[in-house]
Amino acid sequence: MRESIWxxxxxxxxxxxxxxxxxxxxxxxxxxxxxxxxxxxxxDYCASLTANRRRVARLLDDADNNHGxxxxxxxxxxxxxxxxxxxxxxxxxxxxxxxxxxxxRSERSSLDHEIDQRQCTAEARAxxxxxxxTTDAAYNGVYVGKGSTQSWCAQPxxxxxxxxxxxxxxxxxxxxxxxxGELYDNGDVSLLFKKEGTGSFTDDVDGRLKDGTxxxxxxxxxxxxxxxxQFSAARSAAGGS
Numbered sequence: 216m217r218e219s220i221w222x223x224x225x226x227x228x229x230x231x232x233x234x235x236x237x238x239x240x241x242x243x244x245x246x247x248x249x250x251x252x253x254x255x256x257x258x259d260y261c262a263s264l265t266a267n268r269r270r271v272a273r274l275l276d277d278a279d280n281n282h283g284x285x286x287x288x289x290x291x292x293x294x295x296x297x298x299x300x301x302x303x304x305x306x307x308x309x310x311x312x313x314x315x316x317x318x319x320r321s322e323r324s325s326l327d328h329e330i331d332q333r334q335c336t337a338e339a340r341a342x343x344x345x346x347x348x349t350t351d352a353a354y355n356g357v358y359v360g361k362g363s364t365q366s367w368c369a370q371p372x373x374x375x376x377x378x379x380x381x382x383x384x385x386x387x388x389x390x391x392x393x394x395x396g397e398l399y400d401n402g403d404v405s406l407l408f409k410k411e412g413t414g415s416f417t418d419d420v421d422g423r424l425k426d427g428t429x430x431x432x433x434x435x436x437x438x439x440x441x442x443x444x445q446f447s448a449a450r451s452a453a454g455g456s
Contacts, residue, residue, distance in 0.1 A: 257333070260333070261330070261333055261335035261336075264326055264329055264330050264333070264335055265330060265335055265336065265419065267326060268323065268326040268327070268330065268419075269417060269418050269419070270437060271319055271322055271323045271326065272323065272415070272417040272418070273417045273418075274319055275316070275319055275320065275323065275415075276413050276414055276415045276417050277413075278312075278316050278319075279414055279415070280413060280414035280415075331343075336405060336419065336421055337399055337403040337404065337405040337421045338397075338405045338419070340399075340403075341397075341399060341405075346399040346400055346401050346403060347399060347400045348380055348397055348398070348399055348400070349380050349398055349399060349400040350379040350380040351379075351380065351398075351400075352379060354377050354380070354398055354424060355377055355378055355379065355453060356376075356377055356427075356450040356451070356452055356453045357374065357375070357376050357377075357450065357451050357452045358373075358374070358375045358376075358377065358384075358424075358428075358429040358448040358449065358450050358451070359372075359373070359374045359375075359448055359449070359451045360372070360373055360429075360446050360447055360448030360449060362388075362444040362445055362446040363444070363445045364388070364442050364443065364444050364445070365440075365442055365443070367440065367442075368388065368389065368442035368444075369388050369389050369442075370388070371386065371387065371388035371442075371444040371446070372386070372387050372388075373385075373386050373387075373394075373431075373444075373446045373448050374448075375394060375396075375429060375448060377398060377424070377429075380397060380398045381395075381396075381397060381398075382394065382395060382396035382397065382398065382404065382406065383395050383396075386408065386433065386444070388442065388444060389442060390410055390411060390435075391410075391411040392408045392409060392410050392411065392435065393408070393409040393411075393416075394406055394407070394408055394409075395407050395409075395416065396422075398424060402423055402424050402425050403421060403422075403423060404421065404422040404423060404424050404429065404431070405419065405420075405421055405422075406419070406420050406421070406422055406431060407419050408420070408433070408435055410435070418433075418435050420432070420433050427449060427450045428447050428448065428449050428450070429446070429447075429448045429450075430446065430447050430448075431445075431446050431448075432444070432445050432446075433445075433446070
């Protein structure tokens with residue numbers, strides 16, 4: 216009985232997370248010509264979708280690589296803003312844990328679909344044909360820069376190699392991240408981040424490459440004192456053709 220109550224809470228909370236965003240955005244879309252206010256609302260809506268997709272991706276990575284989550288009901292409920300009091304701090308095991316993971320995968324799929332439908336990311340806009348990947352060698356090179364961050368955070372650094380439209384490199388700060396990505400014909404860049412010691416690329420962020428500088432803002436943690444990083448990485452060396 217307690218298990219069925221818990222899964223009902225999870226399903227309702229997860230569904231509310233997505234449907235609430237859709238409801239807000241539907242109002243914006245039906246309001247007629249786009250105003251500054253409606254554009255800001257659509258941007259906020261997309262930001263909430265992508266942020267929640269990153270949270271789900273991190274939990275799934277933890278589960279797939281035996282880091283423990285979502286081994287507890289509290290951990291998953293917390294993802295959607297709930298309280299551990301809902302679960303009494305109980306652990307999940309076996310079939311129940313698999314059901315929780317399946318729920319997260321379903322939520323990830325729903326978020327993917329909504330992000331693509333709303334063209335929230337450069338990758339989504341490319342899927343819709345609005346922009347196209349580029350292999351232009353004129354962008355080839357190594358882009359390096361120190362980033363800005365909060366006073367309590369370690370100085371971040373970013374080094375990315377662009378080769379025929381593909382990006383690869385490292386972000387180093389409190390933790391180290393592998394980075395890969397793709398460049399598009401309008402200068403947009405889609406980047407994926409994989410934290411050292413984890414099994415998959417969990418965080419997707421868009422950036423911009425213009426006039427020899429790659430600009431991107433990144434926040435890879437949801438803790439109360441999480442660090443955010445801003446980079447303007449200049450090309451320090453040209454790549455080969």
